Amino acid sequence: MWPNTLKVKEALNFMREHGITMNEPAFRKAIRTKQMANTQIINKKDGLNIPIESLIDFMIPRLSGNIAAYQLGVSIQKLKYQQTVITPDNTFHSFSLLISSSLEDEYIYCLNNLHQGMNNYQLFIDYDHFIIHMYDDHTVGGTYVLNKVNVSLIIDVWTKLSMDITEELIKKTTLIIYHQMRNDHSCIASYGFDENQNIGIMTLSDENLYYKRFKNEIKR
Structure with a gap:
């Protein structure tokens, strides 16, 4: 299914794919200063759960331009499409x-x-x-x-x-x-x-x- 949250390394990799480079200490500081809303600390072993919506809000002002923003949108929709299971109802020819x-x-x-x-x-x-x-x-x-x-x-x-x-x-x-x-x-x-x-x-x-x-x- 479409992931609701990402771990720190997953988030950094996702940002890097869209042209935003940030080291881990700076990224964790952004989290501590509440620049990514609703981020949860699970425990020391599992680390942080960063809501994908909050990460996207954090990324948008840091994108290089409209093309990068468009590519980010395409990437998100592609992931949702690939990871969503279609479950139609069972009425005849309904889907x-x-x-x-x-x-x-x-x-x-x-x-x-x-x-x-x-x-x-x-x-x-x-x-x-x-x-x-x-x-x-x-x-x-x-x-x-x-x-x-x-x-x-x-x-x-x-x-x-x-x-x-x-x-x-x-x-x-x-x-x-x-x-x-x-x-x-x-x-x-x-x-x-x-x-x-x-x-x-x-x-x-x-x-x-x-x-x-x-x-x-x-x-x-």
Whole structure:
């Protein structure tokens, strides 16, 4: 979790990373003269607990300029993001994230598990053919994405990709699920929409429209 307090050496290192150099005696003197509010002395062994907010207030006037202040803000937000555990509630489709991966047009799609926590699915987006390719590695457990297929899932993905949600887009969309299992029941299922925007299983007219990387994972 995001640390609420830092020890003296941790605080000095954090300051040094942002261009503020101070030796330990001078820093401890600043604490004694109450320049960092709410600093607590735990005991001789554990030393001081310095509130991160108080340290930041102490650092701001000592930064070299606006750029350094901006970089400090970015550093703080990055630490908070990296060290915060996301704990969504468990209502159906109540929480989802779409995260860019290192591969072009590939994403990690995080969606509520129907029971507890979240499922992670790999996505590849074929913008030319309006196909959402979703790889579900069920060997790690969780809820089958096959049980989550509906219009709201499609809309959620397109919305996160900043697409204009129109009836035409929905009708043109194909969802292909590559479902990986521990046994011989792995499969590929394609879904599309009829005239009434009801989603159902469909057959692809062109085998080349499958995403080769996901398809090869299923074959393995």
